[in-house]
Amino acid sequence: MDRVVPSGSEAQLVSKAVPVPSIDAEDDFLGTCACGGRWSVRAEDVTPIHDHWYDALVVGCPCCGRCRRAIFDVTSFFSPPTSAWSRVTR
Numbered sequence: 002m003d004r005v006v007p008s009g010s011e012a013q014l015v016s017k018a019v020p021v022p023s024i025d026a027e028d029d030f031l032g033t034c035a036c037g038g039r040w041s042v043r044a045e046d047v048t049p050i051h052d053h054w055y056d057a058l059v060v061g062c063p064c065c066g067r068c069r070r071a072i073f074d075v076t077s078f079f080s081p082p083t084s085a086w087s088r089v090t091r
C-alpha cells in the first residue's frame with residue numbers, strides 16, 4: 002500500500018475530512034462511480050492528527066479506471082490497534 006497522506010498537508014487534510022460514525026457510512030458517502038461500478042480501495046492511511054483519527058482513502062473504479070480521494074474523521078469509532086498509540090487520549 003502507498004502512503005496516501007503527503008507530509009505537510011495536515012491542515013488541508015483536516016479541513017476536508019468528513020466525520021463518519023462507521024465504515025459503512027464511508028461506503029455510503031463514496032457511493033458508486035458515475036459509470037455504475039463499485040469503488041475498490043487502492044490505498045488507505047489512518048493518521049492521528051490533534052487527537053483525531055483520519056482515514057484517508059484512494060479508491061478506483063475497476064470498470065472505467067476513474068480514481069477518487071476521500072478523507073474521513075473516524076475518531077468516533079476507530080480504536081488504535083496497538084498500545085504504541087496510548088499517548089493519544091480522547
Ligand SMILES: [Zn+2]
Pocket residue numbers: 034035036037038062063064065066067
Ligand atoms: Zn467507473
